[in-house]
Amino acid sequence: MxxxxxxxxxxxxxxxxxxxxxxxxxxxxxxxxxxxxxxxxxxxxxxxxxxxxxxxxxxxxxxxxxxxxxxxxxxxxxxxxxxxKACVGRFDLMTLARPALERLRDAVGQTVVIASYAEQAVAVIDFLRGTSPLEITLRPGSRFSHHASAQGKLVLAYGPATLREQYLARPLEAETPRTITAPQALRDELDRVRRRGWSDAPEELFTGINALAAPLLQAGGALFGTLAIVGSIHYLPAEPDPAHVEALRRTAAELSAMMGYADAS
Missing domain, CATH: 1.10.10.10 (Winged helix-like DNA-binding domain superfamily/Winged helix DNA-binding domain)
Structure with missing residues (x-):
């Protein structure tokens, strides 16, 4: 043998x-x-x-x-x-995604943001300016804490479990009076984010500002980053317009498919 x-x-x-x-x-x-x-x-x-x-x-x-x-x-x-570096120089995410992002921006009228993430924060990759009278502008490279931002909550909900547990083990500082700072309350919020497939953070990061965010997934389901619409609480209230949520999720699914993600549901 x-x-x-x-x-x-x-x-x-x-x-x-x-x-x-x-x-x-x-x-x-x-x-x-x-x-x-x-x-x-x-x-x-x-x-x-x-x-x-x-x-x-x-x-x-x-x-x-x-x-x-x-x-x-x-x-x-x-x-x-x-x-x-050579690949980044030849393939620009915002260029590839621009048609879909423009459709989202035109549908909601607000600034559209793509962000990536690290252990402690989310980082803005780029954005597309909104068309509403009150415009929110972000600088590429800007970083926001996970627990206080809609994008960061998605990272904690959809990202690596080790990242989530390490983050929840540290003190959660208040960015505004509405920031979630209790670990169990944040865990409950992350469960809610996973159930509905999107997140928000009305006045939790900046007073008067809200964001709606959805995950961008790669082939195999790993989290690449987040897609968000950001605007004044006047245009993005704490009870969001279902049409805004639907447009956001539809665009996030389109971009995820471009990155090879296949939804098995």
């Missing part, structure tokens, strides 16, 4: 092309700035350690990953950083 060789370790994920597995490894490390070890990565991706190690070693040898000589953990390397 033939002896099982190293290739037999790959049985669980042999259906995936090698290039896709390498991209999954890169994506996992890109979302772990502190780095990952072989065991952590194999557990996270559900693949045998032997296969994870082969991909890590190959990517390291070609400059796409770095390996800490003390901890042996891997993290993104300069070659991958330069590749990312």
């Amino acid at each position: 033939a002896q099982a060789g190293p290739a037999s370790d790959d049985a669980a994920d042999a259906s995936l092309p090698t290039a896709i597995v390498s991209l999954q490894v890169i994506e996992a490390l890109a979302n772990a700035p502190q780095g990952l070890g072989v065991t952590q990565l194999s557990q996270q991706l559900g693949m045998p350690k032997a296969r994870a190690h082969r991909h890590l070693r190959a990517l390291r040898d070609h400059g796409y990953l770095l390996q800490d000589p003390v901890t042996n953990q891997y993290r993104v390397g300069w070659q991958l950083y330069l590749l990312g």
Whole structure:
């Protein structure tokens, strides 16, 4: 009887092309700035350690990953950083999404914002100016705390569980008198966000300002960031117009589909 060789370790994920597995490894490390070890990565991706190690070693040898000589953990390397910069220079999210964003802006009349996120805050990537008499303008790169913003609540509700638990373990500071600062109240709010698929934050971040936000999901369902409409509480009241919510969710679903997300519901 033939002896099982190293290739037999790959049985669980042999259906995936090698290039896709390498991209999954890169994506996992890109979302772990502190780095990952072989065991952590194999557990996270559900693949045998032997296969994870082969991909890590190959990517390291070609400059796409770095390996800490003390901890042996891997993290993104300069070659991958330069590749990312080249891709960003050629593909502009706002350009690709502009037709859908313009339709949303014209439907609601308010500023439309796309944001990404980090451990402690959401960050504005770009925005499209509204058409209402009172215009809200945001600077790309502006950061807002998760618990006080509609976008941040989505991150806590749809993002990694580790991020949510770490954030909820820290003090929640009040941005306005309406900011949610009690951890259990915030957990209840996040449950509500998940149930309805969108969030708001009437006067919780800035007095007189509200935002409605919906998640932007990538292939596989991972959170990419958020799509929001932002405006005066006069135009976006605490009880939002169902038409605004529907337009927001429809556009977020359209952009998510562009990023490869397939809604299984």
